[in-house]
Amino acid sequence: MQDIHYNELIAQINQDIAKKGELSSLMDFEDVKRLNIYSTAYEESLAEEEMKEMHERREIPVRPEFEGNALVRGVKGLIRKLITATVIPMQLEQNVWNNKVVDFSKICFGKMQEDTERIRILEEKVAELEQKIQKLENSKTENPDGEGMV
Amino acid sequence: MKIIQLAPGISFGDAVGNDMLAMKHxxxxxxIENEIYxxxxxxxxxxGTAKSAEQLPNLSKExxxxxxxxxxxRLNYIFGNLKCKRVMVYHNITPPAFFEHYDEYAYEQCCKGYEELQWLADKTDYCLAVSEYNKQDLIRMGxxxxxxxxxIVIPFEDYDKEPAENILTEYRDGYTNILFVGRVVPNKKHEDIIRAFARYQEYYNPKSRLILIGSSRKGNKYKNRLIRYIQQAEIKNVVFPGHISFKEILAFYKVADVFxxxxxxxxxxxxxxxxMYLGTPIIAYDAAAVASTLHGAGILMDTKDPMITAGMIDKLVKDEELKQTVLxxxxxRLADFTYEKIAAQFKELLREHVL
Structure with a gap:
């Protein structure tokens, strides 16, 4: 094997970098995870198998007329993740249901110490979301079967 | 005597599957009478390549x-309870922590894998590890x-096939192509490749492209987050070719300036x-078995600083003498992985420990 003179190469690279002055900031991957964990969790919760497991693991009350609705199933998955989440406060960004936008951006929780309190507030949010879903259901023109979220 | 090769799964074209087929050959x-289950x-x-493990025959002590x-x-327990000679080829288990926030199933499988590996520590007569790193893993497990x-035996004759012409034409377009090949899973650290590429593109070469080849399951959370990262950090020219043919993979290696x-x-x-075989110069971070596989070949990095890695990509692309030395x-190093050499080693080890 021929020597590639690694240390010399690194020294040259460092000199070269020094000449470039102050570097621009580069977003950290961990920041993206934090910013998006709940909105991606919503999208990711659409996987059929995972949804099935969620149903088995945790019962979140949803009125019977909404059972089987893909959006409600997604919300349930989201709520489960929120309940088990350790990172709060959190902000949920917009999620898209076909061409209709369900705006979760207003859901923002302050730091809460007790799980019971957290669940109570979450249940209120579920009720709010269900109302939004009902409105969407009432105006379903583009998506008659209520399935097929992105 | 007969020798049975046993595995939870045998796939077409993956490292374990190829290794099993080469050992059969x-x-x-x-x-020696032998079969795969x-x-x-x-x-x-x-x-007829392999039979179901449900049909595993009765085996004698010989x-x-x-x-x-x-x-x-489940086969870990079946193997551990066999009364014949028990030889393990250890391909390694990914530490579960990598999957913790992304894939519950993979996380649990890896946890189980480590528990079962530990259980097998005093129930195995002889081990073959595919790298020194894996050998040390086994020793740590008791x-x-x-x-x-x-x-691992690699079927190099497959790599002499004609690469896909459409990829060669499309990607030989004056852009510098940076390539990585590997499943889109968290231990592969695609985010670090993307960060180094972002720096290279911004500070050294805007006319550059990152090609990330590798399979991923539908709904892969890790890949979704990588895509979000690329979008939010506004990094351009990052390509996930998705499910592609072997000929297309060969072509991507051919058009790549750096792996x-x-x-x-x-x-x-x-x-x-x-x-190595397809003539793509390598830059690789020194972790796990990477150093032992390279064994002095390629450029082994002791840092993940994206700016320094970007600088190294630039050196390797521009400095012809360095590139030639690396190649x-x-x-x-490739000479150590020829079929003849590994086959001879395998035969010798079998005679010494198994036959």
Whole structure:
């Protein structure tokens, strides 16, 4: 094997970098995870198998007329993740249901110490979301079967 | 005597599957009666390549089972309770922590794998580890039987096939192509490749492209987050070709100027050897088995600083003398992975420990 003179190469690279002055900031991957964990969790919760497991693991009350609705199933998955989440406060960004936008951006929780309190507030949010879903259901023109979220 | 190769699954074209088929070929050459059994058998393999593990025959004390271990499986317990000679080929298990926030199933499988590996520590007569790193893993898990290192057998004749012409034409367009090949899973650290590429593109070469080849399951959370990262950090020219043919993979190696690996866990890392064979100069971060697979070839980095990695990509692309040295070293290392050399080693180890 021929020597590639690694240390010399690194020294040259460092000199070269020094000449470039102050570097621009580069977003950290961990920041993206934090910013998006709940909105991606919503999208990711659409996987059929995972949804099935969620149903088995945790019962979140949803009125019977909404059972089987893909959006409600997604919300349930989201709520489960929120309940088990350790990172709060959190902000949920917009999620898209076909061409209709369900705006979760207003859901923002302050730091809460007790799980019971957290669940109570979450249940209120579920009720709010269900109302939004009902409105969407009432105006379903583009998506008659209520399935097929992105 | 007969030798049975056993594995939870045998797939078409993956490292474990190729290793099993190569071992079968060597056992056939030695005139030893042998068969492959697995729980899951890839449909793309020729009919009769392997039988269902449910049909595992009765074995005498003189027979031997070569078990290919890489995950949690019911077969770990079946192997551990066999009364014949028990030989394990250890391909490594990814540390579960990598999957913790992304894939519950993979996380649990890896946890189970480690528990079962530990259970097998005093129930295995002989081990073959595909790298020195894997050997040390076995020792850490409490294995006291003899352990030898035998690299994975790679069917190089497959790599002499014609690469896909459409990829060669499309990607030989004056852009500098940075390539990584590997499943889109968190231990491969695609985010670190993307960060280094972002710096290279911004500070050294805007006319550059990152190609990330590798399979991923539908709904892969890690890949979704990588895509979000690329979008939010506004990094341009990052390509996930998705499911592509072998000829297309060959073509991507051919058009690549640098193979960049930032993986933090590899039991061997077959793509490094593929890059060596196909003449793509390698830059790789020193983690797990990467250093032992390179063994002085490529450029082994002791830092993940994206700016320094970007600088190294620039050096390798622009400095013809450096590039030639790297390629010469890779060619020299490749000689250690020839079928003839590994087959001879395997035969010798079998005679010493199994036959």
């Amino acid at each position: 060597i056992l056939d050459e030695m005139g 697995a729980d899951s058998i890839d449909d793309r393999l020729p009919v 027979d031997a089972v070569i078990y290919h271990m890489a995950s949690g499986s 294995f006291t039987c003899p352990i030898d290192v035998l690299p 960049l690996c930032e993986s933090e866990h590899e039991g061997f890392c077959v793509p490094l050897v593929e890059a 010469d070293n890779q060619k020299e």
